[in-house]
Amino acid sequence: MPVYNSKKYVEIAIQSILNQSYSNFELIIVDDQSDDNSYFICEKIAQHDNRVKVVQAKQNRGAAAARNLAFDYVQGQYIVFVDSDDTIDQDFLAVAYSYVNDNQIDCVKFGCIEEYFNSDGKKAYSKECCLTEQVYDTPDTIRQQMVRMELIPLFGYLWNTIYRASIILDKGLLFNVQYRVNEDFDFNIRYFKYVQRMQCSSYCGYHYAKRLNSLSLSTKNNDEYYELHMMKIKEFLQSFSSIESIDAQTMSDIFWLYTRFVYSAIQRKTANNEPVNTFIKAIRSSDLFAIYRSVHFVDISVKQKIMILILRSKYEVLIHGVIHGISFVRIHCPFIFAVLKR
Incomplete structure (x- = not known):
C-alpha cells in the first residue's frame, strides 16, 4: 500500500485488510513522505500488529516509486495492491487464496465496486464492475481477455489483481516512475507477457473510491x-x-x-x-x-x-x-x- 497524505482514509483502508478472515499475510506500507499525519497513523497501527511493516521513502517520488520500494520487502508468494483510500471485503484474501493455493495460476483478476463520493464525502452512487468466472490458458485467449477487461475497465488496474511474486521479482519488473498516470497499465502489460494461466473471478470484493473533489483529469496531466x-x-x-x-x-x-x-x-x-x-x-x-x-x-x-x-x-x-x-x-x-x- 503506497501512502501519501491519506490521513482521512488510511486507517479505514488498513483495518479492512487487518480484519481479513484469511490471516497469513504481510502488509507492506510505503509512506511517500506524507506531510500530514499519515505516517504516524500507519506506525501506530504497526506497533499493535506484527503483520504490518511501515517503510518511509527518503523522498516523495510518487506511487510508482513507492511500490517499487515495497518489492524489496516482499516475502510472500503472491502480491496484492490496495490503495490507501480504498477498502476490501473481509473475505477478499480468502477468496484470492482459494484460486492460487494449487500454484497453477499466474494471475487472478477480480471485479470491483466503484463508489462515487460527493465533495462532502457522502457516497452518492455505486456500481459493480464484474467479470465472468473463467480460466484462460492460451496466449490468444489471454490477449483477447486483456482487451475485454479494459473495456470495463478492469485490466489496467493493480488492485483487482493477484500477482505471482516470483514473476515480478525474478523478471525484475518495476513500475516506470516516469509515468504520472497509467503506470499500472504499463506494469500489467509487461507482467502479462509471462502469464500462462489466468483466472477471472466473478467476485467483487474491492471497493474503489472515486471522489468528486479528486476527479481532475480534465485539468491534471x-x-x-x-x-x-x-x-x-x-x-x-x-x-x-x-x-x-x-x-x-x-x-x-x-x-x-x-x-x-x-x-x-x-x-x-x-x-x-x-x-x-x-x-x-x-x-x-x-x-x-x-x-x-x-x-x-x-x-x-x-x-x-x-x-x-x-x-x-x-x-x-x-x-x-x-x-x-x-x-x-x-x-x-x-x-x-x-x-x-x-
Whole structure:
C-alpha cells in the first residue's frame, strides 16, 4: 500500500485488510513522505500488529516509486495492491487464496465496486464492475481477455489483481516512475507477457473510491492524456504477432477503446479552453487513425455506431457538438456520466 497524505482514509483502508478472515499475510506500507499525519497513523497501527511493516521513502517520488520500494520487502508468494483510500471485503484474501493455493495460476483478476463520493464525502452512487468466472490458458485467449477487461475497465488496474511474486521479482519488473498516470497499465502489460494461466473471478470484493473533489483529469496531466492512452492502444496491438492475426471482435474492441480515448482527449482540451482544431487534425493524420478508418466494427450499439461515424466523418463540427454534450454531462451530472461513459 503506497501512502501519501491519506490521513482521512488510511486507517479505514488498513483495518479492512487487518480484519481479513484469511490471516497469513504481510502488509507492506510505503509512506511517500506524507506531510500530514499519515505516517504516524500507519506506525501506530504497526506497533499493535506484527503483520504490518511501515517503510518511509527518503523522498516523495510518487506511487510508482513507492511500490517499487515495497518489492524489496516482499516475502510472500503472491502480491496484492490496495490503495490507501480504498477498502476490501473481509473475505477478499480468502477468496484470492482459494484460486492460487494449487500454484497453477499466474494471475487472478477480480471485479470491483466503484463508489462515487460527493465533495462532502457522502457516497452518492455505486456500481459493480464484474467479470465472468473463467480460466484462460492460451496466449490468444489471454490477449483477447486483456482487451475485454479494459473495456470495463478492469485490466489496467493493480488492485483487482493477484500477482505471482516470483514473476515480478525474478523478471525484475518495476513500475516506470516516469509515468504520472497509467503506470499500472504499463506494469500489467509487461507482467502479462509471462502469464500462462489466468483466472477471472466473478467476485467483487474491492471497493474503489472515486471522489468528486479528486476527479481532475480534465485539468491534471492533460498534456499527457492522449499520448498515454494511445500507448495503451499500441501495446494491445503489439501484443499480437501482427494486426492481421487479430480476430474481428478483438480488433473491434481495441478500436472502440480508441474511440473513447480520442473523444476524452478532445473533451479535456476543450474543458481547458485549449484550441482543438489542430489537435483533431493531428489525430486524423496519425497512423492509428489510418487503421481506425478501416476497422470493421462488430456487435456494437447504436450509440457506438454514431460516435464512430462522427469521429470518422470529415465534418469536424459534428465532433465539436458531441464534445460539448459530453462536457456538459461530465460537469453537471458526473454520476450519470459515470454510467453512460461505458
